[in-house]
Amino acid sequence: MPKSQKSASDSLHLQADVLVLGGGPSAAWAAVAAAESGAKVVLADKGYLGTSGATAPSNTGTWCVPPGDNRHAVVERRWQRTGELADPRWMLRCVDTAYRNLLRLSEWGYPFPSEDDGRLYIANLRGPDYMRFMRRRVLLAGVTVLDHHPALELLSDDDAIVGAAGVARQVGQDWRVDANAVVLATGGCAFRERILGATGLTGDGYLMAAEAGASLSGMEFTGKYTLAPYGSSLNKGLPFRWASFHREDGSPILGPTGEPLRNGIGDREEEVARALIDGPVYARLDQAEPALQGWLRQGQPNCFVPYDRAGIDPFSELFRITLRAEGTVRGTGGIEIVSDDCATGVPGLYVAGDAASREIMTGAVSGGGAVNSSWALASGWWAGKGASTHAKRRNGKAFRSAAQSLGQAGLRPAATPRADISAGEIIEAVRSEVTPLDKNFFRSGESLEKSSERLESVWRDVRDHLQGEGVERVRTREAASIAAAGRWSVAAALHRTESRGMHRRTDLPGRSPVFAHRLVITGVDAFRIAGAPERLAELAS
Amino acid sequence: MIEIVSATRCVQCDICVKVCPANVFDATDNGVPVIARQEDCQTCFLCEIYCPTDALYVAEFAEGPTGITEAEADARQLFGSYARALGWKRGKAGGSEFDPTHRIRVAQ
Numbered sequence: 001m002p003k004s005q006k007s008a009s010d011s012l013h014l015q016a017d018v019l020v021l022g023g024g025p026s027a028a029w030a031a032v033a034a035a036e037s038g039a040k041v042v043l044a045d046k047g048y049l050g051t052s053g054a055t056a057p058s059n060t061g062t063w064c065v066p067p068g069d070n071r072h073a074v075v076e077r078r079w080q081r082t083g084e085l086a087d088p089r090w091m092l093r094c095v096d097t098a099y100r101n102l103l104r105l106s107e108w109g110y111p112f113p114s115e116d117d118g119r120l121y122i123a124n125l126r127g128p129d130y131m132r133f134m135r136r137r138v139l140l141a142g143v144t145v146l147d148h149h150p151a152l153e154l155l156s157d158d159d160a161i162v163g164a165a166g167v168a169r170q171v172g173q174d175w176r177v178d179a180n181a182v183v184l185a186t187g188g189c190a191f192r193e194r195i196l197g198a199t200g201l202t203g204d205g206y207l208m209a210a211e212a213g214a215s216l217s218g219m220e221f222t223g224k225y226t227l228a229p230y231g232s233s234l235n236k237g238l239p240f241r242w243a244s245f246h247r248e249d250g251s252p253i254l255g256p257t258g259e260p261l262r263n264g265i266g267d268r269e270e271e272v273a274r275a276l277i278d279g280p281v282y283a284r285l286d287q288a289e290p291a292l293q294g295w296l297r298q299g300q301p302n303c304f305v306p307y308d309r310a311g312i313d314p315f316s317e318l319f320r321i322t323l324r325a326e327g328t329v330r331g332t333g334g335i336e337i338v339s340d341d342c343a344t345g346v347p348g349l350y351v352a353g354d355a356a357s358r359e360i361m362t363g364a365v366s367g368g369g370a371v372n373s374s375w376a377l378a379s380g381w382w383a384g385k386g387a388s389t390h391a392k393r394r395n396g397k398a399f400r401s402a403a404q405s406l407g408q409a410g411l412r413p414a415a416t417p418r419a420d421i422s423a424g425e426i427i428e429a430v431r432s433e434v435t436p437l438d439k440n441f442f443r444s445g446e447s448l449e450k451s452s453e454r455l456e457s458v459w460r461d462v463r464d465h466l467q468g469e470g471v472e473r474v475r476t477r478e479a480a481s482i483a484a485a486g487r488w489s490v491a492a493a494l495h496r497t498e499s500r501g502m503h504r505r506t507d508l509p510g511r512s513p514v515f516a517h518r519l520v521i522t523g524v525d526a527f528r529i530a531g532a533p534e535r536l537a538e539l540a541s
Numbered sequence: 542m543i544e545i546v547s548a549t550r551c552v553q554c555d556i557c558v559k560v561c562p563a564n565v566f567d568a569t570d571n572g573v574p575v576i577a578r579q580e581d582c583q584t585c586f587l588c589e590i591y592c593p594t595d596a597l598y599v600a601e602f603a604e605g606p607t608g609i610t611e612a613e614a615d616a617r618q619l620f621g622s623y624a625r626a627l628g629w630k631r632g633k634a635g636g637s638e639f640d641p642t643h644r645i646r647v648a649q
Contacts, residue, residue: 051561052562309600
């Protein structure tokens, strides 16, 4: 157990080799990997390890590619779909490590289902069961778990990241963990959309990392939306694979060939999005045959909770639908990784899961579901090992009590705090620029310019005046993180003067070969955008 | 979002206070937990399945309360319905070994 001491202000103060921030799958895998390497590990999460994050309430496939000659071909096929931005080397090492960890889950006794021939089917993970299982593995590994301990900021000794500080929100007490390395596994940013698992996904890690000097990439790829019953949190597209779609007057929504749409997922979300901008849209899961209906009900029970509770039979009745914004969660942006151990370029700071940019894995298209899930299995593992190795190298260096607190926006405003600037209003102002379909699913230079101006004004309020006290700091910090993420996303979208994957510019349709590279953002208040030096398309050829 | 903590079913174990990722509930000194921050609920339904006595009800609408009563949720047998669909019982995990999702992936 880490050494615990009460400081003068009665706050919790721990020391560890590795501190993991987050409570989803990548945090759990990072904690297990670091602990298995012999590190003393503390995991601090905003919510509860087991229910936090986008995986826990879901049922997710994995990108499960068994070893063999076929692997290269599978990776190559998938790469073709990534808008030339992914990196086949990362994709290959990800499927390899993810596969090993799926086998590890099986060896540990995770209750996978069996196929007809009796073999375990390891390519799917049921969220509530998986994350509850992972919590037990984390505790068995000897990790100290701090639930409901949101981090507010990173600590630096000028040379490296040496811990983090936050508030234990259920007791109102500050906490601080001195650590030789920190893993950010805080998830993506869903801009407070009311979707499964998104409450905690406010991009906190992006802001903390950027304040420490790390870069971000892929922030323009926030144009992924998923279908859901209207007003519900169920952003799960799978059942809509077997649906028909209708306007208010009953007329069917047509696909690109002029036939009525019978599959609303993947690229076909575009037709539904267009119709939703015009008016209400209704769907019916009438393309699912009886056997499939049974499997859908049994295999995706969360998807049927909204229908059952509203008293609707979705296979025979029309019901109203919506497209839910998913920010970088099913988008691909996040903190840029600079080496194989998931380092960020800031000494002592590592990143895993959706907190990291998944552009190297999935480029300009969504990694939602399978790819992101395997990425969490793999990147968590690498980041945990990387952090633990870094901690060992630093071992012996005494913690300096004069560690610098890096948190700024939402914690330490640049000018006089103003009580009339609230976290809630900031979040709503950002949402109105980055979630509407006609601004963010379909983008244009003109509209992005307007959004950019508004977000700059919101950001100035955040930077100069937003401040909270006590537990309220969690909310002001979330608002600052959402504002920063929205600002980066719109700026990158303006910079990318072409269309690629989920970045759809109506004024600039089609790809431009000069943009076949990633965009890297560095800085918080004054930031710069640069093309990644390597041309991945060329590397891949 | 979360709408009902059934005082007749609740055994005051406060597991929901602990497991809610959005910190929606507050424990009370001498009674059942209260829904203290309903607005923060992300409608993930996980509190329901962790509850050992099926005492919680999360309505399907995520944007605001529907006003459903305990009597209605009870009459429609909605308490514990998601846990039953998953195969979880009395707050314990179960049923993932019977998940037929691989058949859906084949059909897809």
